[in-house]
Amino acid sequence: MLKMRYLYGVLLQILFLLHYVYCEDFNLFGEAGQAYALVVYIGHPPQKLHVLVDTGSTTLAIAAYARKDSNIYYHEGNSTTLYNSGKEVQAKYSQGTWSGQLASDFIQFPSLPSIPEVRSDLALITKSYKFFMNGSGWQGLLGLAYLPVAAWGENVVVGSWLDFLEKSVKKPMSFELKLCGTQSPVNATHYGKLTMFDDNNATEIRDFVYRTPILRKRWYEVGVLSIRLLNTTKSNNLTESLKGNKTSDFNLNTINIDNCRELNIEKSIVDSGTTSIRMPDAIFRQVVNELRNSAQVSNMLILDEFWYHGEAACWPEPQDWYLPSLAIDILSTEADNQYFTLEIPAQNFMRVITARNNTAATGTVSEFCYKLGLEAGGKETVLGYTAMEGLQVLFNRSAGWIGWKESSCGPNARVTGPFNTTKSLLYMCQLTEQLPDVNVSIKAAQWTLCAISIVAAAVLIYLLAPCIKMFFIRPLPRSQQISLSQAALVEQET
Ligand SMILES: *[C@@H]1O[C@H](CO)[C@@H](O)[C@H](O)[C@H]1NC(C)=O
Ligand SMILES: *[C@@H]1O[C@H](CO)[C@@H](O)[C@H](O)[C@H]1NC(C)=O
Ligand SMILES: *[C@@H]1O[C@H](CO)[C@@H](O)[C@H](O)[C@H]1NC(C)=O
Ligand SMILES: *[C@@H]1O[C@H](CO)[C@@H](O)[C@H](O)[C@H]1NC(C)=O
Ligand SMILES: *[C@@H]1O[C@H](CO)[C@@H](O)[C@H](O)[C@H]1NC(C)=O
Ligand SMILES: *[C@@H]1O[C@H](CO)[C@@H](O)[C@H](O)[C@H]1NC(C)=O
Ligand SMILES: *[C@@H]1O[C@H](CO)[C@@H](O)[C@H](O)[C@H]1NC(C)=O
Ligand SMILES: *[C@@H]1O[C@H](CO)[C@@H](O)[C@H](O)[C@H]1NC(C)=O
Ligand SMILES: *[C@@H]1O[C@H](CO)[C@@H](O)[C@H](O)[C@H]1NC(C)=O
Ligand SMILES: *[C@@H]1O[C@H](CO)[C@@H](O)[C@H](O)[C@H]1NC(C)=O
Numbered sequence: 001m002l003k004m005r006y007l008y009g010v011l012l013q014i015l016f017l018l019h020y021v022y023c024e025d026f027n028l029f030g031e032a033g034q035a036y037a038l039v040v041y042i043g044h045p046p047q048k049l050h051v052l053v054d055t056g057s058t059t060l061a062i063a064a065y066a067r068k069d070s071n072i073y074y075h076e077g078n079s080t081t082l083y084n085s086g087k088e089v090q091a092k093y094s095q096g097t098w099s100g101q102l103a104s105d106f107i108q109f110p111s112l113p114s115i116p117e118v119r120s121d122l123a124l125i126t127k128s129y130k131f132f133m134n135g136s137g138w139q140g141l142l143g144l145a146y147l148p149v150a151a152w153g154e155n156v157v158v159g160s161w162l163d164f165l166e167k168s169v170k171k172p173m174s175f176e177l178k179l180c181g182t183q184s185p186v187n188a189t190h191y192g193k194l195t196m197f198d199d200n201n202a203t204e205i206r207d208f209v210y211r212t213p214i215l216r217k218r219w220y221e222v223g224v225l226s227i228r229l230l231n232t233t234k235s236n237n238l239t240e241s242l243k244g245n246k247t248s249d250f251n252l253n254t255i256n257i258d259n260c261r262e263l264n265i266e267k268s269i270v271d272s273g274t275t276s277i278r279m280p281d282a283i284f285r286q287v288v289n290e291l292r293n294s295a296q297v298s299n300m301l302i303l304d305e306f307w308y309h310g311e312a313a314c315w316p317e318p319q320d321w322y323l324p325s326l327a328i329d330i331l332s333t334e335a336d337n338q339y340f341t342l343e344i345p346a347q348n349f350m351r352v353i354t355a356r357n358n359t360a361a362t363g364t365v366s367e368f369c370y371k372l373g374l375e376a377g378g379k380e381t382v383l384g385y386t387a388m389e390g391l392q393v394l395f396n397r398s399a400g401w402i403g404w405k406e407s408s409c410g411p412n413a414r415v416t417g418p419f420n421t422t423k424s425l426l427y428m429c430q431l432t433e434q435l436p437d438v439n440v441s442i443k444a445a446q447w448t449l450c451a452i453s454i455v456a457a458a459v460l461i462y463l464l465a466p467c468i469k470m471f472f473i474r475p476l477p478r479s480q481q482i483s484l485s486q487a488a489l490v491e492q493e494t
Contacts, residue, residue: 025111025193026180026191026192026193027039027109027111027112027192027193027194028053028177028179028191028192028193028194029189029190029191029192030052030137030138030189030190031136031137031188031189031190032182032188032189032190032351032352032353032354032355033275033351033353033371034052034133034136034137034138035052035053035054035272035273035274035275035385036052036053036177036179036190036192036194036272036385037050037051037052037053037137037138038050038051038052038053038109038111038142038194039109039110039111040060040107040108040109040140040142041107041108041109041110041117042062042074042079042105042106042107042122043074043078043079043080043081043082043105043106044079044080044081044106045078045079045080046106046108047074047075047078047079049062049072049073049074049139049140050137050138050139050140051138051139051140051141051142052138052140052141052142052273053142053144053177053194053272053273054141054142054143054144054145054271054272054273055144055145055177055219055220055270055271055272055273055395056143056145056219056220056269056271056272056273056274056382057091057093057141057143057145057149057150057151057273058143058144058145058146058147058148058149058150058151058158058160059091059121059122059123059141059143059150059151059158059160060107060120060121060122060123060140060141060142060143060158060160060161061091061098061100061122061123061125061140061141061143061151061158062074062122062123062124062125062139062140063125063128063132063139063140064076064100064101064124064125064126065125065126065127067128067132069132070132070136070139072139073139074124074139074140076103076124079105081105081106081119082103082104082105083103083104083105084101084102084103084124085101085102085103085104085156086101086102087101087102087153087154087155087156088100088101088102088153088154089101089102089123089151089152089153089156089158090151090152090153091123091151091152093131095130095131096128096129096130096131097128097129097130097131098123098125098127098128098129098131099125099126099127099128100123100124100125100126100127101123101124101126102121102123102153102156102158103121103122103123103124104119104120104121104122105119105120105122106118106119106120107119107120107122107161107164111194112194112195112196114196115165115196116165116168116169118161118164118165118168119164120159120160120161120164120165121158121159121160121161121164122158122161123151123158125140141273142161143160143161144160144162144175144272144395145160145218145219145220146160146217146218146219146397147159147160147163148217148218149218149219162175162397169198171198171199171200172198172199172397172398172399173196173197173198173397174196174197174198174199174394174395174396174397174398175194175195175196175197175394175395175397176194176195176196176197176392176393176394176395177192177193177194177272177388177392177393177395178192178193178194178195178391178392178393178407178409179192179272179385179388179389179390179391179393179410180192180193180389180390180407180409180410181347181348181389181390181410181411182352182355184355185318185355185368186318186355186356186357187355188352188353188354188355190389197394199398207405208394208403208404208405209403209405210332210340210403210404210405210415210417210418211332211333211334211396211401211402211403211404212330212331212332212333212340212401212402212404213331213333213400213401214400214401214402215431216267217397217400219267219269219270219271220269220270220271220395220402221267221268221269222268222269222270222330222331222383222402223264223268223330223331223425223426223429223431224260224263224264224268224328224329224330224381224383225260225263225329225330225331225339225425225429226256226259226260226263226327226328226329227259227263227277227279227283227287227326227327227328227329227381228287228326228327228329229287229290229291229294229324229325229326229327230324230325230326230327230343257428257429259282259283260425260428260429261429261430262280262282262283263279263280263283263381263429264381264429264430264431265280265379266379266380267380267381268380268381268382268383269380269381269382269383270383270387270388270393270395270402271382271383271384272384272385272388273384274382274384274385275351275373275384275385275386276372276373276374276375276382276384276386277326277328277344277349277373277374277375277382277383277384277386277387278374278375278376278377278380278381278382278384279374279375279376279377279381280376280377280378280379280380280381281376281377281378284374284375284376284377285376287326287374288307288308288372288374290324291307291323291324292304292307294323294324295323298322298323300322306370306371306372307372310371310372310375311371312353312354312369312370312371313369313370313371314354314367314368314369314370315367315368315369315370316365316366316367316368317366317368318352318355318368319350319368319370321345321346321347321350322346323346323350324346325343325344325345325346326343326344326348326349326374327341327342327343327344328341328342328344328383328387329341329419330342331425331426331431332417332418333401334418335420336424336425336426336427337420337421337422337423337424337425338417338418338419338420338421338425339417339418339419339421339425340404340415340416340417340418340419341415341416341417341419342387342391342404342413342414342415343413343414343415343416344386344387344390344413345390345411345412345413347390347411347412348373348386348387348389348390348411348413349372349373349374349386350370350372350373351370351371351372351373351386352368352369352370353369353370353371354367354368354369355368355369356368373386374386389410389411389413390406390407390409390410390411390412390413391404391405391406391407391410391413391415392404392405392406392407
């Protein structure tokens with residue numbers, strides 16, 4: 001009887017999971033370590049391809065040649081509607097480059113039925129270096145940032161799909177990313193949803209009370225005031241007290257002015273094409289030292305290679321993390337002395353990269369590997385998708401703000417605030433003053449292009465690199481710690 005009930009429970013759980021994965025209409029998905037991809041139809045007859053949704057670049061760029069590791073690409077010859085200008089264009093990302101040709105064709109997204117098919121510029125990638133990942137499930141990028149950081153060539157800029165869409169529907173469009181992370185402890189595939197809104201859909205928008213201004217319309221540049229850990233010892237009550245609108249005890253005396261200046265010294269961007277939260281070296285060290293100590297206090301022994309060198313850590317079963325949340329304070333649109341806080345739980349930044357349950361048939365070893373979703377990034381601050389999972393993030397392009405709210409799916413991330421400081425954060429943290437709208441014309445774009453370095457935002461790639469197999473000493477319930485090696489595990493199996 002008990003067994004039946006147990007089986008029934010398991011069955012229900014599986015059904016629930018299936019429901020969750022297949023019925024909640026996700027349109028974004030990706031493998032561990034890769035960003036979120038969307039299906040696109042290009043040309044007539046439509047060719048179905050996958051593109052990464054990337055707020056860190058502007059151009060729709062598609063592989064147009066067979067690569068060593070993939071023969072899925074856009075076949076120029078098969079589209080009757082392609083116009084290829086033959087003009088060379090190129091783009092450089094923090095990791096990888098590509099070059100190709102400026103072309104135009106019809107673009108449609110089958111999972112966005114309210115969005116009409118439009119003819120749009122696109123870049124046909126004919127050569128690339130360290131851009132496509134081995135065996136990646138995507139063949140290109142859908143850049144959603146502003147024209148000044150589009151791919152370009154001599155006297156040409158590749159226009160952005162969003163601009164073509166706006167011209168076609170004759171109203172400004174906004175988009176929302178609802179990234180949910182993984183849906184099951186034994187499968188590292190992540191899911192999410194991209195939704196497009198026009199300003200008539202403002203009713204849905206009203207609940208975005210936490211908004212941050214886009215300081216410059218190139219990348220999605222925002223004001224990040226601090227990146228810190230929440231104090232776990234009083235976290236429960238802290239969260240209660242933070243719910244209100246009262247002035248936080250975390251004020252200018254505790255906002256480290258040097259840190260907030262350092263965070264924005266070059267720029268801080270919101271980039272769905274990057275995995276990690278990247279921050280200046282000194283701040284990274286401070287945050288990770290605290291995390292490491294916190295792990296030690298709770299008897300979790302994790303090697304320094306994991307914390308400081310981006311190595312993976314593996315265990316024979318899925319892990320729950322008892323680590324403090326990361327708090328990211330960002331400038332509010334309401335006033336220049338007001339900010340709000342994104343609370344990113346450990347589940348976000350202790351990222352699953354392999355989830356393999358042992359199958360008796362194949363005799364493989366169970367393996368659950370994690371990588372730290374925080375990186376030291378020189379002068380730039382990048383809020384990659386690690387900072388978005390469990391939240392809904394609305395990019396209101398025309399009005400120039402990004403809204404954040406808690407999501408119904410994914411990790412238990414939160415948004416709290418608003419909090420006031422006594423002085424202007426724009427001034428104290430030397431945030432760039434808001435610039436007027438960038439004139440959306442190629443001339444203006446070219447002018448801007450000359451003025452800025454085109455080293456575009458960090459796209460994608462959180463290399464799954466040589467995933468060092470490390471089985472750590474792990475506290476076992478009630479018993480002594482044992483050291484696990486791969487050999488020991490195999491023995492246990494047999
Ligand atoms: C392109 O056309 C060729 C020949 O017409 C056909 O064999 C091939 O399957 C087509 N490829 C795609 C991706 O449609
Ligand atoms: C690329 O993937 C293939 C098949 O999955 C594999 O055989 C090959 O070793 C991989 N190459 C690199 C450089 O990782
Ligand atoms: C994870 O789940 C998806 C969808 O349910 C499936 O397509 C994929 O093969 C799974 N991955 C692994 C490694 O089991
Ligand atoms: C506005 O929202 C509704 C409900 O979500 C949706 O059906 C409709 O397509 C949206 N309109 C536009 C133009 O996106
Ligand atoms: C964008 O912001 C403007 C001004 O705040 C607002 O009127 C408009 O409805 C917003 N659009 C969307 C889709 O949220
Ligand atoms: C956390 O809170 C405790 C008790 O309130 C305090 O002693 C400690 O200094 C705090 N730690 C940090 C990093 O703020
Ligand atoms: C939170 O506050 C309540 C009363 O205000 C107290 O009873 C409780 O012990 C506190 N919890 C923690 C974790 O400090
Ligand atoms: C915070 O600042 C805003 C704008 O300056 C002001 O309207 C609001 O009343 C302040 N709130 C508190 C709690 O001080
Ligand atoms: C919070 O805001 C409400 C109204 O919005 C106000 O009545 C209340 O005094 C505020 N609380 C604090 C602590 O400022
Ligand atoms: C792994 O599989 C075994 C049986 O195949 C099952 O008992 C166990 O619960 C699974 N582990 C997880 C984390 O799902």
